[in-house]
Amino acid sequence: xxxxxxxxxxxxxxxxxxxxxxxxxxxxxxxxxxxxxxxxxxxxxxxxxxxxxxxxxxxxxxxxxxxxxxxxxxxxxxxxxxxxxxxxxxxxxxxxxxxxxxxxxxxxxxxxxxxxxxxxxxxxxxxxxxxxxx
Amino acid sequence: xxxxxxxxxxxxxxxxxxxxxxxxxxxxxxxxxxxxxxxxxxxxxxxxxxxxxxxxxxxxxxxxxxxxxxxxxxxxxxxxxxxxxxxxxxxxxxxxxxxxxxxxxxxxxxxxxxxxxxxx
Numbered sequence: 001x002x003x004x005x006x007x008x009x010x011x012x013x014x015x016x017x018x019x020x021x022x023x024x025x026x027x028x029x030x031x032x033x034x035x036x037x038x039x040x041x042x043x044x045x046x047x048x049x050x051x052x053x054x055x056x057x058x059x060x061x062x063x064x065x066x067x068x069x070x071x072x073x074x075x076x077x078x079x080x081x082x083x084x085x086x087x088x089x090x091x092x093x094x095x096x097x098x099x100x101x102x103x104x105x106x107x108x109x110x111x112x113x114x115x116x117x118x119x120x121x122x123x124x125x126x127x128x129x130x131x132x133x134x
Numbered sequence: 135x136x137x138x139x140x141x142x143x144x145x146x147x148x149x150x151x152x153x154x155x156x157x158x159x160x161x162x163x164x165x166x167x168x169x170x171x172x173x174x175x176x177x178x179x180x181x182x183x184x185x186x187x188x189x190x191x192x193x194x195x196x197x198x199x200x201x202x203x204x205x206x207x208x209x210x211x212x213x214x215x216x217x218x219x220x221x222x223x224x225x226x227x228x229x230x231x232x233x234x235x236x237x238x239x240x241x242x243x244x245x246x247x248x249x250x251x252x253x254x
Contacts, residue, residue, distance in 0.1 A: 014156040014157050014158055015156055017156060017157070018154050018155075018156050021154065021188065022154065025187075035219050036218075036219045036222060036223075038219075039187065039188060039217075039219035039220060039222075039223045040222075040223050040226065042187070042188050043188050043189070043190050043223045043227060046188060046190040046192075047190055047191060047227075050157070050190075050192065094228060104191040104227055104228045104229065105191060107228070108191060108226075108227040108228050108229075111226050111227065111228070112223065112226060112227065
């Protein structure tokens with residue numbers, strides 16, 4: 001697997017969530033992603049970027065365009081140095097929320113992408129990595 | 135501060151969302167709409183989201199809240215112009231917008247609003 005290009009975006013204030021959506025949309029277009037897949041990916045980005053800002057106290061979105069045996073993918077990592085998630089199982093339950101949301105952020109984002117990885121521990125921040133292949 | 139314009143057309147209010155909304159903008163629209171419904175005694179609200187290329191859980195919740203809020207203020211809400219890719223994503227995300235009336239386009243939405251108000 002080859003990394004064709006990569007970069008990073010801050011996710012600290014509300015406007016950064018909009019920027020994260022726009023940047024990931026552009027990247028997905030560069031990958032030649034179909035509109036439906038692109039829409040799913042950008043929606044997942046919106047959910048995860050908001051989590052990073054609201055629950056993680058701000059962080060960054062790292063992106064990579066990947067080449068793998070003729071297919072192209074976009075991998076995005078949302079990382080923060082926030083409080084982490086104490087109960088991953090609970091956080092991955094539809095409808096459960098620690099904030100005032102609908103509890104669809106993490107679980108919904110997972111359904112919208114091909115690969116989903118959550119790495120978190122109390123006090124150690126949170127990293128969520130998603131990948132969508134063309 | 136940014137604001138999404140709310141237009142009045144007879145007894146209806148018209149909202150066309152044409153920008154990539156950040157969360158505060160969505161909250162402001164919710165507040166502004168409830169105030170306008172109260173001030174104008176509007177009987178219906180039409181929200182055109184055809185320019186939105188993404189609806190996430192936050193915007194979805196805003197749409198549901200506006201719909202519920204206007205209902206208890208004696209106004210009907212119809213959401214129009216949901217793009218197919220956006221609709222598919224919403225369902226996969228787990229959001230089916232229960233209790234929210236939708237129509238394919240502005241014309242059909244206005245027709246639906248008129249019928250609903252006439253029937254009351």
